[in-house]
Amino acid sequence: MVLDRYIGKSVLSGAMLASFVMLSIFAFVDFVNQLNYVGTGDYGAIQAAIFVFMRLPQRLYELSPSILLLGGILSMGGLAANSELIVMRASGVSTMRITRSVLQTGFIIAILVALLGEYVVPDATRGAKTFRAEMIEKKLIIGGMNDIWARDGNRYVNVKRILPDHQLRGVTVYELNEEYQLNRVTYAKSAQYKDDRWELRGIKRSDISFDGVTVHKQNWMELERLILLELFSVLELESKDMSALELLTYSDYLEENKLDNDEYLLAFWIKVFTPLTCLAMLMIAMPLVFATTPRSGGVGQRIMIAILIGVIYFVFNRSINHLGLALDVAPLLSAALPLMMVMVVSVFFLRRVN
Numbered sequence: 001m002v003l004d005r006y007i008g009k010s011v012l013s014g015a016m017l018a019s020f021v022m023l024s025i026f027a028f029v030d031f032v033n034q035l036n037y038v039g040t041g042d043y044g045a046i047q048a049a050i051f052v053f054m055r056l057p058q059r060l061y062e063l064s065p066s067i068l069l070l071g072g073i074l075s076m077g078g079l080a081a082n083s084e085l086i087v088m089r090a091s092g093v094s095t096m097r098i099t100r101s102v103l104q105t106g107f108i109i110a111i112l113v114a115l116l117g118e119y120v121v122p123d124a125t126r127g128a129k130t131f132r133a134e135m136i137e138k139k140l141i142i143g144g145m146n147d148i149w150a151r152d153g154n155r156y157v158n159v160k161r162i163l164p165d166h167q168l169r170g171v172t173v174y175e176l177n178e179e180y181q182l183n184r185v186t187y188a189k190s191a192q193y194k195d196d197r198w199e200l201r202g203i204k205r206s207d208i209s210f211d212g213v214t215v216h217k218q219n220w221m222e223l224e225r226l227i228l229l230e231l232f233s234v235l236e237l238e239s240k241d242m243s244a245l246e247l248l249t250y251s252d253y254l255e256e257n258k259l260d261n262d263e264y265l266l267a268f269w270i271k272v273f274t275p276l277t278c279l280a281m282l283m284i285a286m287p288l289v290f291a292t293t294p295r296s297g298g299v300g301q302r303i304m305i306a307i308l309i310g311v312i313y314f315v316f317n318r319s320i321n322h323l324g325l326a327l328d329v330a331p332l333l334s335a336a337l338p339l340m341m342v343m344v345v346s347v348f349f350l351r352r353v354n
Contacts, residue, residue, distance in 0.1 A: 183207070
């Protein structure tokens with residue numbers, strides 16, 4: 001329908017403008033924060049700018065609900081200020097019909113946000129942290145987005161995936177002799193740092209000599225050194241940067257080992273509800289839009305209202321999440337409660353406007 005396309009274009013243009021403004025602000029703040037590391041190793045201002053650029057997908061995902069709120073108020077508020085919404089309603093188009101057109105576009109954006117958080121953000125964040133670690137530590141060789149290489153004397157260690165709590169997946173250790181010839185390759189499915197030692201499991205060791213290659217298999221072994229523990233602080237992903245599948249897998253692992261997994265379950269449900277939160281933010285913007293008239297104020301006032309609502313929701317959401325962890329509330333409830341309250345408030349005010 002022509003009306004759907006017209007409103008959809010307005011919402012998209014508003015979201016793009018809001019994305020540019022908010023990402024520019026946060027990119028500048030992130031760059032200023034990175035100046036603390038400039039001068040360490042090979043990490044200069046250009047490398048800091050590259051790091052900030054590589055982190056933009058994570059910022060875009062994190063700010064997506066606020067961006068949709070600001071974009072919705074800017075785009076639809078502009079239509080209201082130009083009396084276009086008044087003309088639509090005078091032509092027999094109800095407020096609910098206009099809201100449905102807005103949410104149709106919002107649904108498409110929400111799907112893109114979900115894909116961004118699941119497939120782009122984890123790899124982009126790993127790539128950014130790996131790049132910075134390489135520049136600062138000068139001990140890493142990058143073999144791909146998920147491959148980390150570290151050197152320890154005559155040993156070269158390749159790690160496919162770094163997980164929280166000092167855990168590694170897909171570890172391969174290449175050992176060289178004094179003539180720098182490869183004499184041993186050890187592969188382990190997993191490794192974890194416990195009690196000042198590395199425990200390796202699912203091991204396949206290949207000893208290389210002039211007589212040939214001898215293969216040994218064993219369930220587990222211990223090593224005093226593998227990779228620097230300091231690397232975890234710069235390479236380990238926080239729960240908010242992990243994909244939903246990674247969060248669910250790691251949460252199941254913790255539960256199987258009778259460890260607390262509430263933090264990761266909460267992050268999983270937040271990841272699930274983030275696209276829905278984007279739609280809720282568009283819904284809560286609509287009553288404000290319908291209350292806008294050509295005499296009710298300019299763009300600046302609408303921006304201030306959007307920022308105020310965004311800040312209130314951000315603080316409320318984080319408070320509920322952390323309070324839920326502290327009080328041992330079910331992670332699903334802690335993640336869903338702020339969204340449910342926003343939906344209820346937005347529907348209530350939409351009905352009053354209607």
